[in-house]
Amino acid sequence: MNLTLFVWRQPNAGAPGSMQRYEARDVSPDMSFLEMLDVVNEGLVERGEMPIAFDHDCREGICGSCGMMINGVAHGPMKGTATCQLHMRSFQDGATIYIEPWRSRAFPVVRDLVVNRSALDRIIAAGGFISASTGGARDGNTIPVPKSDADGAMDAAACIGCGACVAACPNGSVSLFTAAKISHLGLLPQGQPERYRRAERMVAQMDAEGFGHCTLYGECQEACPKEISIDNIARMNRDYLVASVAKKEEKVTGGTG
Amino acid sequence: MELRSRTPSGPLEKKWEKHRFEMKLVNPANKRKYTIIVVGSGLAGGAAAASLSELGYNVKCFCFQDSPRRAHSIAAQGGINAAKNYQNDGDSVFRLFYDTIKGGDFRAREANVYRLAEVSVNIIDQCVAQGVPFAREYGGLLANRSFGGAQVSRTFYARGQTGQQLLLGAYQALEKEIAKGGVTMFPRHEMLDLVVVNGRARGIVTRDMLTGELETHLADAVILGTGGYANVFYLSTNAKGSNATAIWRAYKRGAAFANPCFTQIHPTCIPVSGEHQSKLTLMSESLRNDGRVWVPKRKEDCPKPPNQIPEPDRDYYLERKYPSFGNLSPRDIASRAAKEVCDEGRGVGPGGRGVYLDFSDAIRRLGRDRIAERYGNLFEMYQRITDENPYEVPMRIYPAAHYTMGGLWVDYNLMSTIPGLHVIGEANFSDHGANRLGASALMQGLGDGYFIVPLTIGDYIGSSKLEPVAPDAPEVRATEAAVRERTERLLSVKGSRTVTSFHRELGRIVWEYCGMARTAEGLRTALGLIPRLRADFWKDVRIPGTGAELNQSLEHAGRVADFFELAELMCVDALHREESCGGHFRVEYQTPDGEARRRDDEFAYVAAWEYTGDGTPPTLNKEPLVFENVALSQRSYK
Numbered sequence: 001m002n003l004t005l006f007v008w009r010q011p012n013a014g015a016p017g018s019m020q021r022y023e024a025r026d027v028s029p030d031m032s033f034l035e036m037l038d039v040v041n042e043g044l045v046e047r048g049e050m051p052i053a054f055d056h057d058c059r060e061g062i063c064g065s066c067g068m069m070i071n072g073v074a075h076g077p078m079k080g081t082a083t084c085q086l087h088m089r090s091f092q093d094g095a096t097i098y099i100e101p102w103r104s105r106a107f108p109v110v111r112d113l114v115v116n117r118s119a120l121d122r123i124i125a126a127g128g129f130i131s132a133s134t135g136g137a138r139d140g141n142t143i144p145v146p147k148s149d150a151d152g153a154m155d156a157a158a159c160i161g162c163g164a165c166v167a168a169c170p171n172g173s174v175s176l177f178t179a180a181k182i183s184h185l186g187l188l189p190q191g192q193p194e195r196y197r198r199a200e201r202m203v204a205q206m207d208a209e210g211f212g213h214c215t216l217y218g219e220c221q222e223a224c225p226k227e228i229s230i231d232n233i234a235r236m237n238r239d240y241l242v243a244s245v246a247k248k249e250e251k252v253t254g255g256t257g
Numbered sequence: 258m259e260l261r262s263r264t265p266s267g268p269l270e271k272k273w274e275k276h277r278f279e280m281k282l283v284n285p286a287n288k289r290k291y292t293i294i295v296v297g298s299g300l301a302g303g304a305a306a307a308s309l310s311e312l313g314y315n316v317k318c319f320c321f322q323d324s325p326r327r328a329h330s331i332a333a334q335g336g337i338n339a340a341k342n343y344q345n346d347g348d349s350v351f352r353l354f355y356d357t358i359k360g361g362d363f364r365a366r367e368a369n370v371y372r373l374a375e376v377s378v379n380i381i382d383q384c385v386a387q388g389v390p391f392a393r394e395y396g397g398l399l400a401n402r403s404f405g406g407a408q409v410s411r412t413f414y415a416r417g418q419t420g421q422q423l424l425l426g427a428y429q430a431l432e433k434e435i436a437k438g439g440v441t442m443f444p445r446h447e448m449l450d451l452v453v454v455n456g457r458a459r460g461i462v463t464r465d466m467l468t469g470e471l472e473t474h475l476a477d478a479v480i481l482g483t484g485g486y487a488n489v490f491y492l493s494t495n496a497k498g499s500n501a502t503a504i505w506r507a508y509k510r511g512a513a514f515a516n517p518c519f520t521q522i523h524p525t526c527i528p529v530s531g532e533h534q535s536k537l538t539l540m541s542e543s544l545r546n547d548g549r550v551w552v553p554k555r556k557e558d559c560p561k562p563p564n565q566i567p568e569p570d571r572d573y574y575l576e577r578k579y580p581s582f583g584n585l586s587p588r589d590i591a592s593r594a595a596k597e598v599c600d601e602g603r604g605v606g607p608g609g610r611g612v613y614l615d616f617s618d619a620i621r622r623l624g625r626d627r628i629a630e631r632y633g634n635l636f637e638m639y640q641r642i643t644d645e646n647p648y649e650v651p652m653r654i655y656p657a658a659h660y661t662m663g664g665l666w667v668d669y670n671l672m673s674t675i676p677g678l679h680v681i682g683e684a685n686f687s688d689h690g691a692n693r694l695g696a697s698a699l700m701q702g703l704g705d706g707y708f709i710v711p712l713t714i715g716d717y718i719g720s721s722k723l724e725p726v727a728p729d730a731p732e733v734r735a736t737e738a739a740v741r742e743r744t745e746r747l748l749s750v751k752g753s754r755t756v757t758s759f760h761r762e763l764g765r766i767v768w769e770y771c772g773m774a775r776t777a778e779g780l781r782t783a784l785g786l787i788p789r790l791r792a793d794f795w796k797d798v799r800i801p802g803t804g805a806e807l808n809q810s811l812e813h814a815g816r817v818a819d820f821f822e823l824a825e826l827m828c829v830d831a832l833h834r835e836e837s838c839g840g841h842f843r844v845e846y847q848t849p850d851g852e853a854r855r856r857d858d859e860f861a862y863v864a865a866w867e868y869t870g871d872g873t874p875p876t877l878n879k880e881p882l883v884f885e886n887v888a889l890s891q892r893s894y895k
Contacts, residue, residue, distance in 0.1 A: 012807075028531055028533060030643075035533045035535050036533075038533070045801055046755065046799070051801070051810060056497060057322060057329070057498045058332045059535065059538075060332050063322070063327040064326070085638070085642070089644060110807060111806075117324065118444070120324065121325075121442075124326075124428070124432045125432040129387070129429035129432060130388045130429070132386035133308075133430075134304075134308040134311055134430075134708070134711065135383075135708075137385065138386070140384075141398050145397050146393075146397050147397065150391070150393040150397075154390040157415075158421075160421075161324065161326055161327075188390065
């Protein structure tokens with residue numbers, strides 16, 4: 001296969017960027033999309049040019065490092081598939097492919113296709129955890145979890161934190177990512193004590209990071225490589241609502257005897 | 258070099274308890290005065306960083322990925338072992354200990370392995386408390402499966418994404434501590450050297466991968482949880498970024514490297530499809546529970562579509578050679594058997610490097626729906642990569658480099674031969690001997706990170722007098738200068754070949770001569786080829802750009818430069834170990850029926866290599882392995 005690529009090149013966050021044209025020759029349909037870019041990059045290095053920078057690591061669709069807009073679609077044309085698992089057989093010989101970084105105000109471009117997604121970590125740090133310090137946990141089987149709840153929690157926990165939901169959303173909302181964590185922990189009995197506090201804090205953090213609001217376009221669910229459902233957003237909104245209605249002031253007293 | 262294992266005295270099952278009581282403690286109010294560096298944010302590093310911060314230490318945690326959640330532990334599929342005996346099938350701490358020691362072909366330290374089996378039960382409890390969504394039975398209790406040839410069901414799992422869910426548990430605990438201010442996180446930072454002052458590990462030099470800035474971070478102790486070195490083979494199941502630079506730099510600063518030739522080749526990976534191949538994808542070992550492995554009996558049948566090869570013309574070689582374990586034989590045995598049939602010319606698929614893993618019997622017996630329920634996501638992944646439907650045609654699989662049992666030598670406290678440098682998870686050598694059993698890597702990473710190193714660090718700090726180190730101390734300055742010089746040297750070569758082309762060529766040599774089967778002759782050949790290729794690399798590598806920017810070629814070049822040196826040490830170790838054990842198979846040492854022949858009288862020791870300078874051979878130090886609780890037996894899976 002021979003392809004024409006238009007790739008966003010930008011040397012650093014401060015410099016202007018532009019789409020550059022490259023020819024990809026003799027591409028095998030068995031190559032992954034990233035392997036096709038590897039081959040293009042080998043050619044660039046041989047010519048003494050800077051290779052196209054992109055984040056990638058496991059190349060098994062689980063680490064969430066990779067991600068790019070391929071012909072305007074987050075992670076490209078194959079549903080439920082991260083960029084690294086997309087193979088060139090999904091494209092026609094002679095095709096032109098446009099490759100851009102994730103688009104979002106909250107994900108500034110670092111270089112070429114590499115963006116800064118640290119906002120996602122800060123949303124988790126705001127409350128996306130169960131406070132259970134190491135040691136002192138009870139025997140695992142003393143907390144029975146109905147299978148349907150465990151399965152629902154696992155469906156939400158499958159999120160790989162790639163940011164495709166943000167890139168796909170016309171509003172640049174991070175609701176699907178945040179809601180997936182709120183659902184995962186909120187569905188489990190272990191997550192109940194912090195359930196409403198968690199929802200309140202995580203939602204406040206995603207607003208503070210400059211992400212847009214959710215208006216239920218549903219594009220996130222379409223782009224998600226793990227096919228996480230927007231039902232989770234309804235669950236987040238419910239928990240957030242309960243949290244704001246029943247808000248109790250947190251006291252920092254007691255226990256200091 | 259003196260190798261003191263510091264194994265506590267007393268009966269096996271009392272050692273850890275006794276040691277915990279005897280260890281020095283650090284007063285809770287004093288802990289915040291101590292800074293601990295943790296390099297790596299996977300199961301071991303992430304768990305250690307979070308747990309140390311919970312105890313009150315001041316923690317700095319480093320990872321090369323853009324977020325600690327992306328460490329390669331995330332890709333583990335199958336599960337995590339624990340001696341819970343929830344299934345009432347006779348499991349116990351001692352049985353898990355015994356299986357692990359035996360599975361490792363009696364090349365691990367008894368006391369460490371026993372402690373690992375002991376803490377395995379705490380790991381599950383801890384993970385449940387954190388909200389890890391383990392698989393459950395309808396009654397709400399935890400589900401188990403048997404895995405990797407174990408005779409009991411002790412593996413806990415979260416669909417095919419156990420590593421992801423355990424890592425997210427550790428990552429969430431880590432983020433909780435980051436929010437509290439106990440941990441300062443440095444993503445996109447790569448450790449390039451270890452700072453040793455007065456013989457103690459006191460810090461690291463890192464490169465900020467976005468700006469290229471070199472930074473020195475000083476501390477009271479350093480913990481490496483930087484994973485294994487399987488990318489020395491270029492093609493492996495490891496993530497592209499996984500590298501040995503942190504442990505290799507530590508080795509060159511005086512930490513002994515133990516058993517580097519103990520590497521694991523995983524039997525069930527998707528075969529190479531062409532020259533462009535950048536990595537290999539593992540298919541969970543659990544597939545062997547229902548899939549049958551075969552190749553055609555005759556070479557001539559290999560190019561035929563599998564459904565045109567009738568039953569009598571198929572060789573189910575694992576079932577034939579190992580009737581009692583069959584398709585569930587341990588990893589090293591299954592891998593070598595696949596290589597043998599392919600070497601005989603009976604392999605299938607591109608290049609004749611593949612064997613069939615066939616589900617048609619299981620589909621007939623259990624129905625397509627049951628198989629889909631068990632392996633649906635794996636079948637989907639396989640089809641996405643190969644464009645073949647495993648419900649219709651057998652999968653093709655081939656072994657691939659997967660895990661490295663060797664690593665930096667550590668004592669019972671997980672401390673290396675450099676005081677203050679602790680090494681945890683896959684980066685150390687300690688628990689898996691010559692072969693790791695399925696679902697044991699996650700157990701070891703979390704055991705080291707949550708339950709062992711947070712305590713032993715306290716003992717080190719409580720029993721050492723640690724003077725403050727000045728940022729301009731001569732040792733600090735010298736280390737910074739060495740890192741700067743090395744980076745500049747790489748950039749100044751300005752040759753003609755890409756880093757990847759060198760890495761690929763190195764990988765081919767290591768795979769060919771120090772892979773699944775090794776001979777003295779082949780290893781000597783490799784020891785001739787590797788230094789020549791390394792010299793070419795330093796003369797002819799081309800790295801575009803500068804050191805003061807995000808430069809992925811430069812990052813890769815530094816890692817490959819270290820892989821060259823490590824590859825040589827692997828071959829030296831493999832050549833010296835004149836026996837076969839676990840993943841180390843020396844063709845000269847096999848039983849009449851082709852199985853690994855251990856030589857316990859001569860080789861029941863840990864080979865801990867000591868760096869003596871570039872161009873001079875490393876010194877071999879031996880830690881004898883003493884077995885007081887198990888009888889050394891020849892593994893038999895027939």
